[in-house]
Amino acid sequence: MEDAAEAEVSEEIxxxxxxxxxxxxxxxxxxxxxxxIRQHFSLRGALRLYRNGLGADLYKASFNLFWAxxxxxxxxxxxxxxxxxxxxxxxxLNRIPAGFETNVQRELTWxxxxxxxxxxxxxxxxxxxxxxxxxEILNQxxxxxxxxxYVEHLRERHGYSEFRAxxxxxxxxxxxxxxxxxxxxxxxxxxxxxxxxFSQITPGALAISGVLSQAIAYHLAVSNFFFGPxxxxxxxxxxxxxxxxxxxxxxxxxxxxxLTLVASFAGIVVDPILAMLGVHxxxxxxxxxxxxRLLTDKQSPSYxxxxxxxxxxxxxxxxxxxxxxxxxx
Numbered sequence: 001m002e003d004a005a006e007a008e009v010s011e012e013i014x015x016x017x018x019x020x021x022x023x024x025x026x027x028x029x030x031x032x033x034x035x036x037i038r039q040h041f042s043l044r045g046a047l048r049l050y051r052n053g054l055g056a057d058l059y060k061a062s063f064n065l066f067w068a069x070x071x072x073x074x075x076x077x078x079x080x081x082x083x084x085x086x087x088x089x090x091x092x093l094n095r096i097p098a099g100f101e102t103n104v105q106r107e108l109t110w111x112x113x114x115x116x117x118x119x120x121x122x123x124x125x126x127x128x129x130x131x132x133x134x135x136e137i138l139n140q141x142x143x144x145x146x147x148x149x150y151v152e153h154l155r156e157r158h159g160y161s162e163f164r165a166x167x168x169x170x171x172x173x174x175x176x177x178x179x180x181x182x183x184x185x186x187x188x189x190x191x192x193x194x195x196x197x198f199s200q201i202t203p204g205a206l207a208i209s210g211v212l213s214q215a216i217a218y219h220l221a222v223s224n225f226f227f228g229p230x231x232x233x234x235x236x237x238x239x240x241x242x243x244x245x246x247x248x249x250x251x252x253x254x255x256x257x258x259l260t261l262v263a264s265f266a267g268i269v270v271d272p273i274l275a276m277l278g279v280h281x282x283x284x285x286x287x288x289x290x291x292x293r294l295l296t297d298k299q300s301p302s303y304x305x306x307x308x309x310x311x312x313x314x315x316x317x318x319x320x321x322x323x324x325x326x327x328x329x
Contacts, residue, residue, distance in 0.1 A: 017140035019296075025136045026292045029117060033284045036116050040108070041275040046268045052103040053265060060100035067099045104267070116284070117291070 039045050053061075078093035106123065113121035118132035274280050 013142045017142045018137060021133070021137040021140055022292070022295045025133045026288060026295075028132070028136075029288050029291070030285060032116055033281055033288070036111075036284070037275050037280050039115075040111055041271045041280050043268070043272045046271045049107060049271075050104060050265055050268050052107045056103065060102050064099035064102070071096075071098055 081090040
């Protein structure tokens, strides 16, 4: 009876301590968001971050730019499938990759894990073992009294795939918002160029490529007109030339390369603007809210992480109680 009573007390202490620790940890993460934004999404921070975009990111960004519309269609179909109860199809569609992970995204992932969340993380040869959540749990007075000498054994807990997958899914949503902003910046360039130089609305690379190839074909035809450029301009005003397929393809490729450069480094301008408008702070606070649900929502599949965590803590306490009782004998 006495052992059962001690077990109930230990169970209540552990649950109480973990609840307080998670609440304190989440509050600390929220408090770190403004500093994180100032550090990495200001103009200086964005320049430092986007230095990682030189090199392989250029071809990755090219593919991601081409993949933007198919990705949007996939997400739309997934939402429709989910709404009509086709959860299996929705799950399959959600597994379709959103594109290549760029070096900028990879660096930002490292910064989120190590500076904002402060949890153990490994990225290639880089690795950090700092664990702010574990430290917060161990700093709870009741936990210290129970098993502080044994807590190092708990460091393996971050291997639970459900928690990690849930965290990465929510982080991916944050990246998609930033990518959308970069794509919007690239499309804004095409709209502005179309309006300024051709007096036409050109939303996207293909539209402006068609207009630009038409303009190039016109100027080439005028300059090479048999009776001179003046009569050529008059003639081709009423009978506009048709651009060749090779000219159209070359123009499309050139525009896509230019837009890739814009999309790859638009964040240098876009990120500070989003930071000033409070968009980054809202998105990161939403991300932390999702993290809090992963740690506390009993209906979430990732809540199994909490159960594993609790079970491991309780096993240690139970082991200590058994060892103590045997020593008494």
